[in-house]
Amino acid sequence: MGHLTLTLPVGLLALSLLAAPAPAHAETPEEKGRAIAMETDKRDHGWGDSDVRLTMTLKNAHGDTSVRDLQIRSPEMNEPGLGDRSVTVFFKPRDIEGTAFLSHTKILDSDDQWIFLPVLNRVKRISSRNKSVPFVGSEFAYEDLVSQEVERYTYKWLRDEPCGELTCHVTERYPVYEHSGYTKQVVWTDTTDYQPRKVEFHDRKGALLKTLLFKDYRQYLGQYWRSHTFDMVNAQTGKSTVLTFSDYVFMVGLSEQDFRKNRLKRAR
Amino acid sequence: MVGMGDGLILFGAAVPAVAEKPAGEWDLSAEVGLEARVFANKPDHPGQSGNTFSPSLFIAPEIIYEWNGGDDRATLKPFLRLDRDDDNRSHFDIREANWLHLGDGHDLVVGIDKVFWGVAESRHLVDVINQDDRVEDLDGEDKLGQPMIQMAVSRDWGTLTGFVLPGFRERSFPSDDARLRGALPIAGDDATYDAGREDRAIDIGVRYTQVFGDVDFGISHFHGTSREPRLSVVAGATGPELRPHYDRIDQTGVDVQYTADAWLWKLEAIGRGGHGSYFGAAVAGVEYTLYQIRESDADLGLLAEYLYDGRDENGDAPLTAFENNVFVGARLTLNDPEDTTLLAGAIIDVGDRSTLATLEASRRIGADWKVEIEARALIDIAPSDVLSGVRKDDFVTFRLTRFFECSRGTSSDPPEARNPRVDACRDSHRRPSSSGRYVR
Numbered sequence: 001m002g003h004l005t006l007t008l009p010v011g012l013l014a015l016s017l018l019a020a021p022a023p024a025h026a027e028t029p030e031e032k033g034r035a036i037a038m039e040t041d042k043r044d045h046g047w048g049d050s051d052v053r054l055t056m057t058l059k060n061a062h063g064d065t066s067v068r069d070l071q072i073r074s075p076e077m078n079e080p081g082l083g084d085r086s087v088t089v090f091f092k093p094r095d096i097e098g099t100a101f102l103s104h105t106k107i108l109d110s111d112d113q114w115i116f117l118p119v120l121n122r123v124k125r126i127s128s129r130n131k132s133v134p135f136v137g138s139e140f141a142y143e144d145l146v147s148q149e150v151e152r153y154t155y156k157w158l159r160d161e162p163c164g165e166l167t168c169h170v171t172e173r174y175p176v177y178e179h180s181g182y183t184k185q186v187v188w189t190d191t192t193d194y195q196p197r198k199v200e201f202h203d204r205k206g207a208l209l210k211t212l213l214f215k216d217y218r219q220y221l222g223q224y225w226r227s228h229t230f231d232m233v234n235a236q237t238g239k240s241t242v243l244t245f246s247d248y249v250f251m252v253g254l255s256e257q258d259f260r261k262n263r264l265k266r267a268r
Numbered sequence: 269m270v271g272m273g274d275g276l277i278l279f280g281a282a283v284p285a286v287a288e289k290p291a292g293e294w295d296l297s298a299e300v301g302l303e304a305r306v307f308a309n310k311p312d313h314p315g316q317s318g319n320t321f322s323p324s325l326f327i328a329p330e331i332i333y334e335w336n337g338g339d340d341r342a343t344l345k346p347f348l349r350l351d352r353d354d355d356n357r358s359h360f361d362i363r364e365a366n367w368l369h370l371g372d373g374h375d376l377v378v379g380i381d382k383v384f385w386g387v388a389e390s391r392h393l394v395d396v397i398n399q400d401d402r403v404e405d406l407d408g409e410d411k412l413g414q415p416m417i418q419m420a421v422s423r424d425w426g427t428l429t430g431f432v433l434p435g436f437r438e439r440s441f442p443s444d445d446a447r448l449r450g451a452l453p454i455a456g457d458d459a460t461y462d463a464g465r466e467d468r469a470i471d472i473g474v475r476y477t478q479v480f481g482d483v484d485f486g487i488s489h490f491h492g493t494s495r496e497p498r499l500s501v502v503a504g505a506t507g508p509e510l511r512p513h514y515d516r517i518d519q520t521g522v523d524v525q526y527t528a529d530a531w532l533w534k535l536e537a538i539g540r541g542g543h544g545s546y547f548g549a550a551v552a553g554v555e556y557t558l559y560q561i562r563e564s565d566a567d568l569g570l571l572a573e574y575l576y577d578g579r580d581e582n583g584d585a586p587l588t589a590f591e592n593n594v595f596v597g598a599r600l601t602l603n604d605p606e607d608t609t610l611l612a613g614a615i616i617d618v619g620d621r622s623t624l625a626t627l628e629a630s631r632r633i634g635a636d637w638k639v640e641i642e643a644r645a646l647i648d649i650a651p652s653d654v655l656s657g658v659r660k661d662d663f664v665t666f667r668l669t670r671f672f673e674c675s676r677g678t679s680s681d682p683p684e685a686r687n688p689r690v691d692a693c694r695d696s697h698r699r700p701s702s703s704g705r706y707v708r
Contacts (some may be wrong), residue, residue, distance in 0.1 A: 027354045058605050066605040067635065094297065094671035095638045110529055112479075120409060122384040125484050127530045127557050134565055198601075217397040223675065253337070257373060261479055262420060266370060268332075 019148050033155025033171045040194055041150050050074055051254070053246040061238035068092060068136060075254055084146070085259040089267045100267035102259065105146050116264045124262050132181025139210060139232040139241040141181055144201075152176055158186075163197055166190040182209070195218075195225050203236075210234050220248060279619040285543055298329040301669040307447055308645075312660035315445050315453070317353045322447070323524055324351035325529050328363075341368045345413075349404070356456070357403040363413045375420040383431075385475065385488060387534040388524040388551040390573045394521030396490045397473060399437040406448070406644055406658075407626075412437040426478030433523035436493050438465040439512065450657030454499065454510045462542075463515040469516075480592025486523045492516065494542065497587040517542030528555045534573070549577040553595065569599040575615070589654040592618045597626075606632045620650035635644035640667040 027035065058069040069092035075085060087102045098118035105111045108130030117124065139185035153173040160169055168188040175182055183206050188198040196214050205207040214227035230243040257263060305322040326349040333342045345364040351357035366379025381398040397414055398686030404410035414437060420429040444453035463469035471492020479487055491585055497512030521542040526533040539552040553573025561568050575593040579585035611628040630640040642665040649659035 044474075061604075074404065093607075093635050094673055095632055095669070096597075097297065097673075110480075112527075114370075120384055121382045125479075125525055125527050125532070127532060133559050133567075134603060137565065137603045195584055222451050249673070255372070257374075257422060260422060260427075261368070261484070262429075262477065263375070266375065268366065 002207070029157045032157040033173065034150070034171060035148045036157065036171060037153070037155055037173070040189070051249045055244045056136070057137055057242045057244070059242075066093075068138075073254055073258065075256065075259060087259060087267050089263065098268040100264055102261060102264045102267075103146075104259075111146070114162045114261050114264055116267060117268075123261060125261075130181060131177065139234050139239055140230075140243070141183075142179065143175070143180060144212075144232075145174060153185075160191070162189050163190065165199070168197060179192055193225055196229070208235050216256060292333060292335040295332040295334075295673075296330070297671070297673040298327065299669050299671055300328075300664040301326045301667055303665055303667045305444040305447075306664045306666070308662040308664075309660040311447060312374070313449075313451055314449055315658075316449070317445050321352055322351070324354075324355045324357065324462060325350055333483055339370050341370075341559070342366070351403075354443050354602070356401065356440060356443040358444065359401075359403065359440060361401065361412050365413070370591075370620075371597075373422055375418075375422070376416040377416065380415050381416070381418065382411055382413060383416075385486060385521065385523060386536050387484070387486075387523045388536045388553060388573060388594075389534075389555070389571055389597065389612070391551050391575055391590055392536075393538050393549055393551055394488060394523045396488075396519055396521065397431065397433065399439055399495045401440050403442055412440070429475045429477075431471075431473035431475075433471040433473065433492060436469065436471070437495075437515070438467065438514075439495070439497055443511075446568070447661045448658055452501065452508055452510045452657070453504070454512065455502070455504060456512065459497065459512040461493065461514045463514075464687075467493075469493055482527050484525045484527070486521075488521045488523075489518045490521075492518070494519075494586070498543065498583070498586045502639055509647075515542045530559070531555070543586065544580045544582070545582065547585065549579065549588075551575050565603040567601045567603060571595070571597040571599070571613070572667060576682075587654045588644070589617070589622075589624070590615070594618060600655075617650075617653060620653055622649045622653040623647040624655060634669050635654065638669045638671070641665070642667070642668070 047267065051071065051073045053069070053071045053194050056070065057065055058068070058130040059065045068090065071089045073087045073089075084103075084105045086105075087100060088102050089098070090096045098116070100116040102114045102116075103108075103111055104113075106210065111131075112125070113128055114123050114125050116122070131146070132188075133200060134140065135142050142257065153175055155171055156172045158165060158170045158172055162168070168190050171187050171189070172184050174184050182201050183204055184202045187196055191194050195217055198214070199212040200208055201210040201212070211233050213231040214229070216228040217225050217230060218228060219225050226245070226248055228245045230241065230245075232242070233240040287454045297361050298501055299483045303324045303326065305324070307320050307322065311318055325492040326347065328345065328347050331344040334340065343366055344366050345362070347361045349361050353553040361472050362380050362666045364379070364381055366377050367380045369376040382396075384392075385395045385397070386392045392408060397416070398411035399414065400408050401410040401412045402408075414433060416428060416434040416437040417434075420427055427461070438456065438459055440453040440455050442449035461467070461469075464610045469492065471490065473488065475486060475488040475491070477487075480589040493514045494517040497514050499510040499512055502511045503509075508627055518536055521536065521538045522537045524534070532555040534550045534554065535550065537548065539548050541544065551573055553571065555569055555571045558570070560566070573595040575590040576593060579588065579591070581587075581591075593615050595613065597611065602608040608631040609629070611626065614623050618625045625643075625645045627643040627645075628637060628641065630638065632638050643663075644664045644665075646655055649655050
């Protein structure tokens with residue numbers, strides 16, 4: 001299994017870039033793009049800790065599927081620049097049941113990661129790998145799944161255009177992380193609720209590599225939007241991975257203790 | 269009139285996102301495996317079985333019950349193996365039978381549990397709590413359950429864990445007529461002890477761990493009956509045999525790992541007294557991982573470790589094969605949906621070049637099956653080497669395992685909410701269990 005960890009995918013929702021509410025002066029496209037990212041990030045604050053179960057369905061070019069079932073727990077870290085912590089536990093396939101990852105994400109540095117191996121009851125700190133590596137054989141790279149802090153990118157707003165029944169801002173962003181697998185990403189964010197609808201990933205040669213669609217948005221606690229389906233298709237290989245999320249549970253009473261190395265062996 | 273129970277159900281339905289602590293949640297699963305060992309050579313010692321092909325079966329169920337929102341958990345993990353050719357290898361053990369309580373800043377375990385300490389790959393020097401289930405495999409990674417009371421306190425300065433270990437487990441050894449038992453039969457039933465109370469003596473352990481940036485540090489101390497027996501030659505009824513003796517020891521251990529991107533630097537060191545003179549032993553090594561080799565998704569990990577052990581070789585201390593050895597290994601992880609993994613490794617004695625080599629491959633099949641192949645070879649074993657007793661016992665293991673699961677949901681579910689197919693444990697492709705509940 002890949003030595004990767006999955007932090008709360010709510011971070012992916014911060015991919016969206018919004019029109020700045022009411023610019024007091026003419027913004028450059030770069031400033032506008034960054035303002036949009038900061039607005040989106042701000043809309044997520046206050047969600048507290050959360051717990052979500054998800055199913056990952058991998059499909060190859062022939063249509064063969066394999067399914068993984070996992071759970072992600074995450075506290076909210078309010079200090080900007082600190083990054084996120086998360087615990088990911090696998091339930092299916094059953095031979096890896098109980099395998100868990102603990103991740104302390106750093107914004108631009110390598111993350112601290114530990115894996116719990118149930119067969120040996122062993123917690124092992126693993127190499128903070130290159131984030132462009134795929135997560136458990138799926139089409140999601142590790143860097144796709146960590147929380148999308150504003151500082152991870154530089155931005156440029158391109159245009160507004162219709163997207164389905166809504167209108168979307170279209171913005172390009174460029175990873176700051178030097179080992180990123182992407183030269184740029186193009187993000188479609190709807191102007192109504194400021195949620196990302198589509199992201200295109202361009203590889204190191206600049207060609208379109210993958211397209212991610214966010215579907216089935218639901219609102220929680222009257223405030224927070226969460227997409228329940230992430231559909232990632234690799235345009236170059238034809239393989240796809242669909243993440244289907246169960247209901248999110250918020251404010252579950254997770255303490256900082258639950259994101260420490262000594263509790264990882266108790267994660268299941 | 270809406271009663272309390274109705275109110276809770278309505279409340280739960282109306283606000284699915286609010287965490288409602290369930291009354292209790294069961295999780296039942298099991299592994300069942302078929303194994304076949306194939307021995308490459310004829311046996312080296314009289315009385316050993318000459319069967320080339322040696323089958324066995326194992327069953328490992330797991331029953332977990334959680335309550336108080338996961339703050340309390342009861343676990344039961346029995347293990348049973350039936351081996352056609354090795355009567356001692358046919359055995360039953362309770363790997364775990366304990367109550368875990370996750371408190372505010374402390375964790376408590378009462379019962380039988382399995383504990384792992386350490387960072388090295390070739391030899392787990394500081395790992396002293398659980399006894400080896402030596403009949404299972406040569407690598408010392410299969411363990412017998414250990415009764416304990418374990419309390420861990422975690423603060424900003426680190427985690428401090430105390431262990432009270434009543435009840436001692438004797439090491440399991442192959443039968444007199446089995447392969448891998450060595451040059452002389454082992455009289456496991458006649459073990460002797462330093463401790464007057466023998467296997468009822470109470471042992472204690474303490475461990476401190478902390479993460480300092482890129483360094484994972486642990487220091488531990490154990491005071492009690494050594495898990496490693498000293499095997500002495502005695503005159504048995506039918507000839508010479510080995511009798512185990514368990515000394516009282518004190519062992520201090522340190523384990524450190526420094527993680528720098530793709531490089532892991534590891535050290536385990538112990539000091540032990542109680543087997544004659546006090547001695548030290550250490551394992552130091554490095555692991556380097558190449559990610560996505562050759563544009564594929566596969567990772568290749570390269571490992572090298574040096575093993576040293578300073579114990580007296582005059583019989584006061586248990587014998588070890590690892591007094592001056594080098595380990596090299598590689599692990600290839602394909603990162604494919606089947607989690608295919610290959611491992612190759614060798615531990616080589618620097619002095620006499622005796623080599624214990626390992627080759628392992630594993631892969632999942634479908635959603636519920638796993639196939640594994642493990643080869644262990646003894647190469648150029650010098651007659652004076654500790655491994656000489658098993659030098660003709662090279663073997664390959666083929667293992668096919670089936671995984672079962674019956675997750676029964678919570679005991680407080682109203683009957684109409686229970687999924688009858690879940691209770692029947694028939695459907696192995698069930699969707700994930702109930703959403704909106706807090707599951708630790």
